Amino acid sequence: MNLQINGNDTEVPSNIENAANLLTHLKLENKIVIVEVNGAIIEKGKHGEAPIMDGDKVEIVHFVGGG
Template identity: 45%
Template sequence: MPLTLTLNGQNRTFEGLVPDSNLAELVDALGVKGDRVALELNGEIVSRARWAEASLANGDKVEMVHFVGGGSGA
């Protein structure tokens, strides 16, 4: 059974993940660099060190913020 989450306010189904997958696996499935995102699970910020421990269930709400580098160079 695939995992269905609300990711950044949008309902998404992840065919490659199942309930009890974890946040680290979600980041991998999304193909994003783990060192450039922050995650919140059901209203609580989860530190990167705990992503592998944070199990996911159908209906969970995940907020992901991407950090973008750059600047004016001045």
């Protein structure tokens, strides 16, 4: 399946069905992230319900601490 993730064309396995699966695939499931799919922000509690389909545009922002 082809997605556009943060502006980059990215091939992901076809078994990725939702935002939660995508975050796990990208090893971001334990990070604080904001996920947007096709212009709609997905609330954290709904990542498992938010479908991901071939051709979707996904933006993922994760926070990095520092000092």
